[in-house]
Amino acid sequence: MSEKENLILKTLHDNDLILANKLLKQYESEQINQSSYYFLNACFFIKKGNLTNGWLWLWRGLELFPEDKKLLYLMWMISQLLGRRGQEQVYKEKKELLNNNIEIAFQLPFDLDSYEKENIQSSFSVLQGSMEIANQMNTLSQGLKRLGISSHTLNYYPYYLNYVSDYEWSLIGQRSTPTINTQLRKLTEEFLLNYDVFHFHWGTSLTLDWSDIPILKASEKEIVMQHWGSDVRLISEAKKLNPYALVKNANEDLIKWNLQKLSQQIKHCVVFDMELYHYVKDYYENVSVIPAMVDMDQYQPSVNEKKKNKLLIAHAPTSPYIKGTQYILKAIESLKDQYNFDFITVQGKSHEEAIQIYREADLIIDQLHIGSYGLFAIETMAMSKPVICWISDYMKENYPKDLPIIIANPDTIKDCIENALKNLDMLPEIGKRGRAYVEKNHDMVKNSKQMLSLYRTIQKN
Secondary structure, three states, X not given: OOHHHHHHHHHHHOOOHHXXXXXXXXXXXXXXXXXXXXXXXXXXXXXHOOHHHXXXXXXXXXXXXXXXHHHHHHHHHHHHHHOOOOHHHHHHHHHOOOOOHHHHHHHOOOOHHHOOOOOOOOOOEEEEEOOXXXXXXXXXXXXXXXXXXXXXXXXXXXXXOOOOOOEEOOOOOOOOOHHHHHHHHHHHHHHHOOOOEEEEEOOOOOOOOOOHXXXXXXXXXXXXXXXXXXXXXXXXXXXXXXXXXXXXXOOHHHHHHHHHHHHHHOOEEEEOOHHHHHHHOOOOOEEEEOOOOEOHHHOOOOOOOOOOOOEEEEEOOOOHHHHOHHHHHHHHHHHOOOOOEEEEEOOOOOHHHHHHHHHHOOEEEOOOOOOXXXXXXXXXXXXXXXXXXXXXXXXXXXXXXXXXOEEOOOOOHHHHHHHHHHOOOHHHHHHHHHHHHHHHHOEHHHHHHHHHHHHHHHHHO
């Protein structure tokens, strides 16, 4: 191995994962077409404890270098640990090509005997993919695991938020071509051996052209499609429900075409509220409404023992146009000389970094156009933060009556913030009600039980 490759292995052996990751990124441009690139990335994720992503890197490497001894040896070992049906024997046979297993084993920056073999005893297994939306794939997967279900996630679009995924293959910017889709269909064939339910998100599937769906159906796999917002929101329909509605994607013909194509092949759809139900109900044969979910243990109320001199207001302009950020900034500007408060916008942070900032905030401003609340509001309410957000009359009728959100739109946001600044004593109580609301309606385990019930119903039918 080269000097740089040996250096990466040494940093992994020394458990310096930050430096190893930095070296791997530098190494990518130089050696992406070398088998060692895939071997070293597999070692990195195995060292992190993510055996599934280690498996994916090895699989990708073996597609290009099918007789590489290091890749074959490590794939054989990882397939055993993961309990992969049929794959362990395949790689065991290929492993016979190796001349000296011990030499290769000594090069590994970890002791494979120290890893526990995955215990697969659930009645069925679930794979979610292939776009992580507000940590929802991971949260549902963790909820299913607590219920005794084998569950993994696959993410093709790992953005800066750094959400956790079991399998991660960055296809950001990748066009749908025959070459990549052929490769992804091969990956689909591998997943067929290990998963029974395929739960897709945001109109994506295992391939970029949906050509995996007929393969899954031919193998009698259960398929669920979950939509999340801009992938189905039609401005012509949204305006009927919400006078302040804006959309990220104004191409209604494309949205309708996608819905038609997907619903022709997939019977079961999930959305998280009644606004989204409105857009998909005329397409899919079966539509279930299961609220978004958070792990309540991960969003404990923050305790600020020291009394602050200033109120801290936080806003996350992830999509400034949709969030109404211009109206929020204008309102803040007009109030800052009259009231004693601080204001912060949270951008370009990982999810974990952003959560730490929100813990210090006293008031959260979400969005002023969509007309319903999303994961940002749910997460911050779970931390007992009062939240300002636009809720349309249509959605007020469809939410539980104890919804504790402070409602504001572009026309009322200044007055709403000013009222909060004049009545600071009301904010902690609103925050407590928010936590109770999320516990009742958005708890990970409760809502994972709903999803599990849906899976079982689909399997019975």
